[in-house]
Amino acid sequence: MSPDLHHLTGAYAVDALDAEERAAFERHLPGCAACRDEVAELRAAAQTLGALTEATPPVGLRAAVLGGVSTVRPLPPRDEADSVLPLRRRRRARAASWLAAAAAVVLLVAGGLAWSPWSREEPARTALEQVERATDAATVTSRSGEVTATLAYSHELDRSAIAVSGLPSAPEGKTYQLWYIGADESARGAGFLVPADDGEGESVLRGSLRGAKAVGVTLEPAGGSPEPTTDPLMVMSLT
Amino acid sequence: MMDRMPAAPEGPRARRPSGAAAPAPDLSDLLRRSARGEEEAFGQLYDATARRVYGLVLRVVRDPAMSEEVTQEVYLDVWRTSSRFDPDRGSALSWLLTIAHRAAVDRVRSSEASRRREDAHAAATRGVAFDETAEAAHGALEAQRVRRALGTLTEVQRSAVELAFLGGYTHTEVARLLDLPLGTAKTRIRDGLIRLRDTLGGPA
Incomplete structure (x- = not known):
């Protein structure tokens, strides 16, 4: 368990992480029972503040809610066997794991599923099944000094994911930003990479893989830049 | 964890003289029945939790019209994903409030940032x-x-x-x-x- 990530339990429990940190923490959760328990406890503690904010809903809301549900079918229960897949523990199957994470994103979008507190913490097997069907899955690895980065991608899923090791935390006020780089050298922001204290990090890249010839990582001011402002630390070519 | 959760608040339709103890409905059971498509159970769930859910959303979002919208979306999500609720991982009220809080926060961060x-x-x-x-x-x-x-x-x-x-x-x-x-x-x-x-x- 990374002590740094562990300290995010409180902020995560009250939804006070920014999108980038939230994503990093949600990748950490499946493999860390201590954090899951603490999040549940701190969340319940925070929710007691709700006793101070109760308010009478507008009169028409009940009818609107009940009218709405009559047109929506409840989702079937998830298969029991789906529930536990600690991504982080399966080091050997990392490429498959990242693609599972990538596929989970695809499924969430394609299926129009509502985010639900437990579903992100426990990736569904359907996501894995999806990946197993991604017959074109490929990986490319790049080393630079202590830093190793592996990119897994699938044109079929139109998703890629990166995993790094040996990457020190970004300096205060900076962040590692991911880019899809086109044939014309144009760069498209593809999200962020937040390594844990042990130098390891994983991230599913944002946006479509289409038109990208490579993936790059640069150090940018916190919050990211519209285009790279520093030389890339790593570049990995796609085929 | 569940023993630390507050008792379910009164619903607006179950208003009674203050001080009168109301038997708290079993929210987990109402969620389970909602997952089977029982709209009446879902109505009871709404009555038992709406003051809490709407109040929290309103607190975060501030704007009443937007809060109403968010609250409606929250309950639709709850209805649709009710089968995914796992009582071993926390109380039903906590599950609802978790969904509501994140929806409220995401709304203010996107539209009103x-x-x-x-x-x-x-x-x-x-x-x-x-x-x-x-x-x-x-x-x-x-x-x-x-x-x-x-x-x-x-x-x-x-x-x-x-x-x-x-x-x-x-x-x-x-x-x-x-x-x-x-x-x-x-x-x-x-x-x-x-x-x-x-x-x-x-x-x-």
């Missing part, structure tokens, strides 16, 4: 005031208990927890609002929540 940031300083200087009227009318005992528990936090912990949970600010924004060194607000939030948990978990 810039306006809210401008208002941030004003909010900080104004402090976080509770709705005394609502508190007086409902669950006064529980509210007192929560208030007492909040009183055990340091000033900075209390402000950090309130700005984050009720204000919907990120820990980075909380740090700026409270003039804390960047990166320390998340520790204050966690410390404050731990103290709140430990105080509320003890004898009432």
Whole structure:
């Protein structure tokens, strides 16, 4: 368990992480029972503040809610066997794991599923099944000094994911930003990479893989830049 | 965990003289039945939780029309995903409030991001005031208990927890609002929540 990530339990429990940190923490959760328990406890503690904010809903809301549900079918229960897949523990199957994470994103979008507190913490097997069907899955690895980065991608899923090791935390006020780089050298922001204290990090890249010839990582001011402002630390070519 | 959760609040349709104890409906059971498509059970779930859910959303979002919209979306999500609720992982009310809180926070961060940031300083200087009227009318005992528990936090912990949970600010924004060194607000939030948990978990 990374002590740094562990300290995010409180902020995560009250939804006070920014999108980038939230994503990093949600990748950490499946493999860390201590954090899951603490999040549940701190969340319940925070929710007691709700006793101070109760308010009478507008009169028409009940009818609107009940009218709405009559047109929506409840989702079937998830298969029991789906529930536990600690991504982080399966080091050997990392490429498959990242693609599972990538596929989970695809499924969430394609299926129009509502985010639900437990579903992100426990990736569904359907996501894995999806990946197993991604017959074109490929990986490319790049080393630079202590830093190793592996990119897994699938044109079929139109998703890629990166995993790094040996990457020190970004300096205060900076962040590692991911880019899809086109044939014309144009760069498209593809999200962020937040390594844990042990130098390891994983991230599913944002946006479509289409038109990208490579993936790059640069150090940018916190919050990211519209285009790279520093030389890339790593570049990995796609085929 | 569930033993630390407050009893389910009264629904608006179940209003009764203050002080009269109401048997709390089993929210887990109502959720289970909702998953089977029982709209009546879902209606009961709404009645038992709407004051809490709407009140929390309104607190974070502030704008009543937008809060109504968010609350409606929350209940639709709850209905659709009710089969995914797992009672082993927390109470039904906690599950609902978790969905509601994130929906409220995501809404203010997307649509109102810039306006809210401008208002941030004003909010900080104004402090976080509770709705005394609502508190007086409902669950006064529980509210007192929560208030007492909040009183055990340091000033900075209390402000950090309130700005984050009720204000919907990120820990980075909380740090700026409270003039804390960047990166320390998340520790204050966690410390404050731990103290709140430990105080509320003890004898009432």
